[in-house]
Amino acid sequence: MRDLAVVVAKADAEARIEALEREGVYDDDRQVRERDADRVELPVTDEPTHTAHERVVEQRDPDLRSPDLNARLRSRGWADDEIERAPSSWAVLGTVVLASFDDCPRKGEVGEALLELHREADTVLDRGGVEGEHRQPNVSVVAGAGDTETIHTEHGTRYAMDLDRVMFAPGNQAERARMGDVAGDGERVLDMFAGIGYFAVPMARAGASVTAVEKNPDSFRYLAQNAQLNDVAGSLDCVLGDCREVDAEADRVVMGYYDALGGGPVHDGDDPGYLAAALDAVVSGGTLHVHAAVPEPELWERPVSRLREGCAAAGRAVEIEAKRRVKSHSEGVAHVVLDARVD
Known part of the structure; x- marks a missing residue:
């Protein structure tokens, strides 16, 4: 039996491995082998028919998978x-x-x-x-x-970033993928804390028209780059500034900042006004995705009560449609998301 491998760019290796695994031809018994400064060889059991690659090569003396x-x-x-x-x-x-x-x-x-x-x-x-x-x-x-600068691929979305300058949370992968799934074609989305496009880019790739706001200049630079990298610049409007000062009308608003409701365990304090800005933007019947970092003993009362109180103060009715635990934020504190319909 020949030991085959496909040659791909290093920057694409992670995405290609996922694709080869879906095709059922990725060889787990061998290691990825570096071919040159820019390319690697991914081991396969047979030539792939759907996964993009430069060419197929036969490996001599293959590198077997190493111990853990x-x-x-x-x-x-x-x-x-x-x-x-x-x-x-x-x-x-x-x-x-x-x-x-x-x-x-x-x-x-x-x-x-x-x-x-x-x-x-x-x-x-x-x-x-x-x-x-x-x-x-x-x-x-x-x-x-x-x-520290790299391109990471996740569920088909490519994220350019410099990990010394911008934050990227690996544990949020499922939530990033989910936002790409829930976004509707032609839907208007406001991402209030866009970062490098964690949620904005998958939603734009799904066909939504996204206004992505980010105030960190480093993150904003990568947000704009990722719009280009994923061919969604035409449907992703990148805004540098404070999301509370952006005039937008949206069917869906993403509040991806832990303290968006105020009084959170990260920076305890008064309501910073982010919820009011979100409610100004979301249309009747629209959806809020509210992230929060909450001490375990206060799940789910704290974020739900803050959301209900803020909506009541704005004269808006709210229905909690889903509550999700994303990951552990820190010891005794959970990162959670509320999905809420606002009328």
Whole structure:
């Protein structure tokens, strides 16, 4: 049996692997092999018929799938108590591996092991928190080339970003995909906190007409770039500024900021007026998608009551149609979303 592989651009590797897996021809027994500075070889059991690729090659002496991270660290002489302090999970975003190292010893060794496991990547970053009004990420290079700019592909959407300058939450993947599914063709959408286009781009790709507002200049630059990258610049209007100052009429409003309802656990305080702006924009019968970070003991009373109170103050009726837990925000705090119909 011949060991075949398809040659693709590094930037497209993640999306092509997903496509090959859907086609049923991706070979899990072999590793991704670097071909040159810009391309990789993805192992396949047969030539794909639907997945785009440059060409098919036959590999000699293929690289079999390597042991997992723990096994690699043991082979480097790590003790069990040290391995327990190594990252237990990580995300591969384009050519960057993103992980939280916390009190992990010998981070560089872990980083090199992660690069061996993920040949499509060339940089490993230690992810800290985010800071300030613009949600500036705090990252440091652990291993590799140190290039923090990359293109990450998810469910067909391509996100250009610099992980040293803009925030990207891997744990929000399902919610990003879902927003692309719920958006209707020709629907008017206001994304109040667009970032690099996390929700705006999938919704525009689904046929919606999206007004995406972002006040962080770095994020805005990538938002505009991602509109071009995904061929939706004609249906995605990028606005640099404060979403409370944007005049829009929308069938659907996305409030993707944790403290959009005010008084949240991230920055406790008064209502910042974002809900009032959303209610000014959403038409009768329209939908709000309200994100919140909520202490576990206050689920779901806190976000629901704040939303109901704000709608009542604006003279709008509201019906909660769905409540979703996206992920853990921090210890004892959940990231949740409310889907609400407003009349």
